[in-house]
Amino acid sequence: xxxxHHDLQSESCRGVSRVLARIGDKWSVLIVMMLADGPxxxxxxxxxxxxxxxxxxxxxxxxxxxxxxxxxxxxxxIPPRVDYELTPLxxxxxxxxxxxxxxxxxxxxxxxxxxxxxxxxxxxxxxPAGLRPVAY
Amino acid sequence: xxxxHHDLQSESCRGVSRVLARIGDKWSVLIVMMLADGPxxxxxxxxxxxxxxxxxxxxxxxxxxxxxxxxxxxxxxIPPRVDYELTPLxxxxxxxxxxxxxxxxxxxxxxxxxxxxxxxxxxxxxxPAGLRPVAY
DNA sequence: CTGTATCCTTAGAGATACTG
DNA sequence: CAGTATCTCTAAGGATACAG
Numbered sequence: 496x497x498x499x500h501h502d503l504q505s506e507s508c509r510g511v512s513r514v515l516a517r518i519g520d521k522w523s524v525l526i527v528m529m530l531a532d533g534p535x536x537x538x539x540x541x542x543x544x545x546x547x548x549x550x551x552x553x554x555x556x557x558x559x560x561x562x563x564x565x566x567x568x569x570x571x572x573i574p575p576r577v578d579y580e581l582t583p584l585x586x587x588x589x590x591x592x593x594x595x596x597x598x599x600x601x602x603x604x605x606x607x608x609x610x611x612x613x614x615x616x617x618x619x620x621x622x623p624a625g626l627r628p629v630a631y
Numbered sequence: 632x633x634x635x636h637h638d639l640q641s642e643s644c645r646g647v648s649r650v651l652a653r654i655g656d657k658w659s660v661l662i663v664m665m666l667a668d669g670p671x672x673x674x675x676x677x678x679x680x681x682x683x684x685x686x687x688x689x690x691x692x693x694x695x696x697x698x699x700x701x702x703x704x705x706x707x708x709i710p711p712r713v714d715y716e717l718t719p720l721x722x723x724x725x726x727x728x729x730x731x732x733x734x735x736x737x738x739x740x741x742x743x744x745x746x747x748x749x750x751x752x753x754x755x756x757x758x759p760a761g762l763r764p765v766a767y
Numbered sequence: 768c769t770g771t772a773t774c775c776t777t778a779g780a781g782a783t784a785c786t787g
Numbered sequence: 788c789a790g791t792a793t794c795t796c797t798a799a800g801g802a803t804a805c806a807g
Contacts, residue, residue, distance in 0.1 A: 513739070528647075548781055551781080562742050562745055569789095588734060590734070596650075598724060598726070606699055656799085705769095
């Protein structure tokens with residue numbers, strides 16, 4: 496960069512967008528966080544996450560594996576056993592993600608308030624004729 | 632928390648998921664970053680972002696406004712002028728987001744490599760019969 | 768200039784059944 | 788147990804036209 500001009504399309508902004516496209520989906524962060532303190536098996540994760548479908552667990556894990564955030568180890572036993580574990584890269588991602596989590600924690604109420612105020616404001620706009628409630 | 636047990640469904644993890652659902656979409660982070668150094672007008676942003684549709688710019692800005700991250704100021708002139716600006720809350724979000732951005736910057740190559748290796752590995756699996764390339 | 772409204776096409780995601 | 792294969796539904800997002 497030769498100037499103060501922040502080019503939104505290149506460099507770091509592209510990077511954030513790409514990472515967000517990866518971990519911004521419905522399950523990735525949950526999975527990364529779950530693997531924080533050690534390897535887990537497939538069905539173990541499926542039970543822990545509550546609401547995730549087998550399909551989405553597979554797809555999400557494949558995606559994370561492809562990006563090098565998670566490693567997959569197959570034990571050729573019967574019945575088969577597969578362990579998923581965070582790679583060093585995956586672990587390193589936890590820091591910025593947890594920073595975001597703490598921001599979320601700290602501001603959840605603030606955001607809820609803002610939403611409530613916004614909704615009241617916009618509701619008021621669609622009913623600008625005095626303060627009376629609509630009486631059918 | 633009374634124990635070492637990390638409940639994935641409650642507390643901070645819920646928070647991260649909700650924030651990610653908000654800023655994890657295609658445009659929000661880009662917009663927050665663009666507003667970093669001051670207010671911008673609607674069309675100004677539309678030109679800067681490249682590829683965003685008028686519809687999505689409106690929707691994304693409404694979402695950010697609803698959550699209290701962005702403020703919207705209308706100047707009732709002709710032609711109309713509307714300024715969007717980060718609220719203090721919006722500014723505070725920039726820190727964890729930029730942390731994520733720096734992680735992305737630092738690991739883009741690493742990730743690209745992992746993807747390439749993964750793709751080669753999986754391509755190899757679907758063609759396990761020797762090393763010869765498929766010759767039509 | 769700053770939006771809405773509408774239509775349309777995909778990508779995300781759940782449910783279910785089946786396989787090694 | 789750990790997946791894959793389909794089918795289906797919905798929501799996200801783009802294109803375009805119109806309005807204040």
